[in-house]
Amino acid sequence: MYKKILLATDGSEHSVRAAEHAIEIAQLKNGTIDIVYVVDGNTSKTDVLHGVDKYEVKKEREEKIKPVKDKITSVGIPCETNILHGEPGPSIVEFANDNNYDLVVVGSRGLNKLQTMILGSVSHKILKRVQCPVLVVK
Numbered sequence: 001m002y003k004k005i006l007l008a009t010d011g012s013e014h015s016v017r018a019a020e021h022a023i024e025i026a027q028l029k030n031g032t033i034d035i036v037y038v039v040d041g042n043t044s045k046t047d048v049l050h051g052v053d054k055y056e057v058k059k060e061r062e063e064k065i066k067p068v069k070d071k072i073t074s075v076g077i078p079c080e081t082n083i084l085h086g087e088p089g090p091s092i093v094e095f096a097n098d099n100n101y102d103l104v105v106v107g108s109r110g111l112n113k114l115q116t117m118i119l120g121s122v123s124h125k126i127l128k129r130v131q132c133p134v135l136v137v138k
Helices: 013-028 041-049 054-074 088-098 113-118 122-129
Strands: 004-008 032-039 079-085 103-107 134-137
Touching (some): 013 032, 013 103, 054 079, 079 088, 088 103, 088 122
Parallel strands (some): 004 032, 032 079, 103 134
16 A cells, blocks of 8 residues: 555745655655646746757756655655646646556645635646545645
């Protein structure tokens, strides 16, 4: 139980706290943690409009998840990073359901405060649609 964990992150403080909980759970069962970061359409458009080259874009995205990845690897837990494109909630749900995770861990709030207020939070969308247990960390 809970050996294959998916950690959704966006670089926010909540996602760093979520990583700490994912680590504790993974350590209990010698589990693994896969990190997922979703690039939405607005971010992609901004990158293209500002003429940022692909190498720089990839580097910037990896920097956002570096603190989380460093926490996981520093304690010896195997992890993989997955960068997806699309709307965060549905993209994470589809990825989690397609890859048979035992647990999804996500922060209660992310960097996009407008989406949280108007459209509903990413964590709420994940909680409603993922087919495995979900831990939402405050």
